[in-house]
Amino acid sequence: MAIRTEELLLNVGPQHPSTHGVLRVVVKLDGEVITEATPVIGYLHRGTEKLAENLNYTQIIPYTDRMDYVSAMTNNYVLCHTVEKMMGIEVPERAEFLRLIVMELQRIASHQVWWGTYLLDIGSLSPFLYAFRDREIIINLFNELCGARLTYNYMRVGGVKWDAPEGWIDKVKDFVKYMKGRLEVYDRLVTGNEIFLARVKGVGKYDAQTAIDYGLSGANLRCTGVAWDLRKTQPYSLYDRFEFDVATAEEGDCWARYKVRLEEIRQSLRILEQALEQFPPEGEIMGKVPRVVRPPEGEYYAAIESPRGEIGCYIVSKGKAEPYRLKFRRPSFVNLQVLPKLLVGETMTNLVTILGSIDIVLGEVDC
């Protein structure tokens, strides 16, 4: 009697502990091996771009917080930066320093969330708690600065809303020192662990040509050896004043992405040290901005390096206070495209490993 086998159609999500949000992956399985995977997104689509057409630019800033909610400061920045470039507004130095410091702190916080949740997916329970405990310090710093823990609404066109309170800069300096020590602990606990290495090495591998073709950005591109970091190649803010390296790795698999992100935390700490030293003791936090922010007629696309990759903002303005068309180029949306290609031939366990290593946030995927 011949054995009859069937392909199994499995739905991973949208409610699932490991899909980092409401993502659904429809998977065709042959035993434990995936033959086809199709991501289905749109569960978190809130129509930000359509809403923006009726709001003036300052009103759009809270909406940007909620796109990539793990990394809200960089979202704020990309919108303000695009509008400032269109209007030719100069941001005062102290404001720009504050912006850079919070963006780098946000990068560290975002990578901590990634590290903790990635290891939780892989099965290790404790690193999650360690990462979140350290991230709590950053969140408290942000709370002191702008009153919010997750969605900050901190930047404005032309500067920032709140100045650093008394002693805040010293607290950030203390945190930088503390975090350097913590990175050693992270390495000792996880990076050398044989089981962990066996889980991530060689998994989800792709080469530089695929990465460029699919428009991947951030750690997903740099893990293949392409040293493309918008902070260095298309500098914005004050990044060209500071010395830091672009973290790259050669292998192009989950292990390489892991290494790149941990290295990015190190480089962020390096930038923070320099920025805190050069922080201007006094200055304006808001530049000369007309009462109603009205970019001249025209269009512009500006992009910056968020923890997930290249986040961009394309504005078409007709000279009014509201944008005619506002489009956000979201890194998680573009990065997620490569998932079906990576999953063919992998096991179900590796689905979780690969998905975690791409580091997506569904708020950003769906906008």
Next chain:
Amino acid sequence: MKQDQTVRAGTAEPSDPPAAERAEQAAGTNEAAPLVAGADVNPSRIDQTAAEGGETPAPGAEQREGDGASEKARQTVTPEKQSDSSKQADAPKGGDESGSAAEGATAGAAAKNEAGVKAADSADADKEAKRKAAAEARAARAAAKAKADGDGGESAQPKPPSPNQPLLDRLVDILKREVGEDAVESAWINPIGDIPTVSLRAERLVDCARVLRDHPELQLNYLRNVAGVDMETHMEVVYHLISLNNKINYSIKVKTDREHPSVPSVSEVWSTANWNEREIYDLLGIDFPGHPDLRRILMPDDWVGYPLRKDYVPADPEV
């Protein structure tokens, strides 16, 4: 005021109905100077008048003085005269005023016309001068605005050419040579950020895309962003490209009409475009023939309508 002018003009040129008409019109247009369109008409007319005025200042002055009395006479002319002036083939030539006017008429219809105009206007020479100045100022502002809107080319104050102009020229050159003369519809530099921007024909898009990606000088291998824009008259798809090697940014636009918007898909050239085009299809309704899997991505699969369009009305009023 206008009535007076017309009347005066009408009775001043009895023997020259067309001239009278023109005089009327001149008076009329002098009054109607504020429009930009009239700006062209006015300066030349004014110039002509000024030129003629140079020739015949004395007669004009004389006429002015002479007409002082006739003004009253003209003023008493009833409005019907005004409307009948065009029918007047032969206005009463009697009278010194007519005679002096007829003198000017012998110099030439135009001169007479101008003299008549001048006679009409000389009463308000300073008003005319003010009007002239205002019209000139308006003309200058209009010209400056037209220039500032990005026309480039003819302008009173030339802007320095963008440093990326040679890049733009080279790009257009390459595309025209490799793909075809009709590939590029227009090319300009986006003043914000000095980005070379070209607008391509939709049919040539995929070939152009291949050239852009593979040509050794361009090497635009990284598609940063694809955006759809609903301009109310048409729709556009904008591609932002960069070369990871040269770090130069380019923008490509493709225009398509609003009724059946359709832009060939470039997802074979840059795989990034796959989901981006699906998103544009989902939200704006632009079709991408050649796309491997064009279906809705963010909205539910059974959604009716394209939400990001400017004229979008939700099918379900409660939404």
Next chain:
Amino acid sequence: MGGMFSGPLTWQNAIVWILASVVLLFLVLGFVTYAIYFERKILGWAQARHGPNRVGPFGLLQTVADVAKVLMKEDIMPKNADRALFILAPFLAFVPAFTVLATIPFTGWAYFADLNVGLLYYVALSSITTLGILLGGWASNNKYALLGGMRSAAQMISYEIPLVISVVGVVLLSGSLNMSKIVDGQEGWFWNWNIVPQFLGFVVFMIAAFAELNRTPFDLPEAESELVAGYFVEYSGFRWAMYMLTEYVYMFAIAALTTVLFLGGWHAPAPFLEFIPGIVWFLLKFAFVVFFIIWTRATLPRMRVDQLMGFGWKVLLPLALANVFLTAVWLEIFN
């Protein structure tokens, strides 16, 4: 106590035996209650948090509250589930885990059955737990549960073999399958404990034990982050509690077995400490083994199923066989 169980099967004896088993059951349940409590506490301390500390003093009544909650829950059975198997599976998993305790000697006099093939009995019965898990996964009519059940079956079968073979070395040294005799052979100083001559066997045994217990790093069948609890995803209420109970009772059994086979049972580490009752020593060693199992859960990530199978067959099994070979050779030479 042994004499108590070797009489004829009369009504009086039967009632005594049943009562004794019930006492043991309650002791085991008491252990399970506080094993769960300590697991949560230890995991919490490892993760820089407190663990349960509200319900009762120091949170000691947390598990009682949890069990009460679970028993009050609705017993949901999926519509297309195989009723009989769905109901049977949790019990099929629990019963062997409990009955293997019959042969384990807790002290010199506290044991239930002094079988000459005690170890064999233990190993044989513990395999039936696999059946219970597999049936649970199948009967749930759920793809996730099925995947979990299949994985679990593959894993447990693969690791039974190194488990058993690693114990053969101990049997060779002791010359008997009788658990009491094995413990007697470890009298004296702590270097007489079987862990010292049989260290390789001990290591293989511990790793295989983790796999048998479905605990991290081998907790694939319950991989929360992938299969959302795997084979018992459709179970709720008392049946789910049964599966949880199985896991901890089995942990009790394995820890007890480890203590008996490798750590000297109820003997003190040094002869002059023998005045302290054997049960204390047994409990101390037993507690350490349980702590070690929980500690591993707090620290290590999970192995992937194919890596796990590869490891079991290609690494553990050869090591276990090598251990047996070396033990035999040594015994032959030094007798």
